[in-house]
Amino acid sequence: MSKKLIEFINVSFRYSEDSPWVLRNVSFDIYEDEWVAIIGHNGSGKSTIAKLVNGLLFPGEGKILIDGREVNEDSIWEIRKKVGMVFQNPDNQFVGATVQDDVAFGMENRGVPRSEMIERIKSTLNAVGMQDYRLTEPHRLSGGQKQRVAIAGVLAISPRVLLLDEATAMLDPKGRKEIMQTVSNLLGKKGLSLITITHDLEEVVQADRVIVMNNGEVWDVSKPRDIFLKKDALRKIGLDIPFVAILADELRESGLSISREPLNHEELLEDLWTLYSKM
């Protein structure tokens, strides 16, 4: 069993004593080398979870452990070295005058020696496929490229957890693909946990597990395939169903016995081909 990197233990949160709970009794674990997607309607508590993970907010009740250490006032600086975050708007998180300056920013703040920095800039820009843009100015980059640089900047501080909070929401389809390819390349190589908070169904089906949030509570935690079996219930809480899952349902309706819940086109085509060969 791989190592638990994130533990939420009965976490509740509200902004002030007289306001309603935004999160209620939330518990889950996330492991090393695991990709977990968090989905839920606007206001379901997804982004609050992100802010709790690196101590931008603290739980009202319950506790959070990152790599075994509880998140609190004393530990936040250590925790923030372990949790790298990339947010929605690529223009709000670019601080450097060039790509390499931007990647260096986080390391400068942590006093990483120069020789080490040069090495890490090289390796992280390689990891996100931006090695040819080291001296490029940010305004010459596309949104997807800026987000890849932001990911490199985060990786440069060698975090244990990489959290993308709707990091692809403002990108065009090509930018989204770039980011998803980048993160799936990283996974399994660096002992990272990857958390993506998203509305994008393609990101959801690629994850190992999905946490579904509804009104501040954990509604379900399971594999994407099992989540999308609950189509009607998901629709009721304001979520979308992937195209293949809808098509599979319509095919069943028309009398074909599609047994497994397909996650992508190829799986459904395979099953159709098997049926076809048998008939």
Next chain:
Amino acid sequence: MDIIFENVTYIYQPNSPFQHIALQDVTFQIKSGSYVAIVGHTGSGKSTLISHLNGLTIPTEGTVSIGDYSLSKEQKPNDMKGLRSRVGVVFQYPEHQLFEETVEKDIAFGPDNFGIPKEEIKRRMEEIVPAVGLPTDVLQRSPFDLSGGQMRRVAIAGVLAVKPEVLVLDEPTAGLDPRGQREIMDMFYQLHKEQSLTTVLVTHSMEDALKYADHVIILNNGKKYMEGKPEEVFTQKDALHKVQLDVPEIVQFLMKFNHKFSTSLPFKKQTIKELAETIQHVVRGAESS
């Protein structure tokens, strides 16, 4: 109102080192009452194009006509305000433009500036507030106490309260959750039908363009790359890939199916249900033979 672009070129900061050609020799027509989707990847010129529709941008070369209004280097309309009251633009993240103390005042700001009498604004508000899916009790609240989705609805209501004939939507659902996206898009479509609006939608979503538009214009590097009915444009996979766009998912699946089963089922804007019916026939086909 008919919209006509004739050889429109737009250059940012011309004759300077920063010169940038955003639109180049773009020509097309949008018929009154149609729903047109403008698609292209980031930087293709979509936003520059729509800023011509209400005269925020005047073409560097060529002419833009919107109904009786004509915009060119030589000729700006005297009555720009009239044009802007007929062309309503919902910009990206329109909730960033909210500023008033109450929702009611914010919605009234636009129509008030166009000289619409107070009683008439009130009357319109009664109609528009429920139409955009806001509860009437929000009117006296501060727009800044609302959720992101509700704020966006307030901003949209402000545009609709002017009663435009042309509605321009620049990625109106960016950042909303799937239900919010669907609700807003369905609302625009209903308004489009009920009030016979001419709607221009800028989008990255091939799915939305396919679902709502009757005409699609694809931009690439500031030039018109393709144009036609959605079912014609969205089946040209190779041409779309060349400009970093994808075909809608239903078309992708149909193409893969045709390949695997050596069939040539055409795409004719069928629903998922209709597609399932056709596939079912093919799969069972072997049974009878």
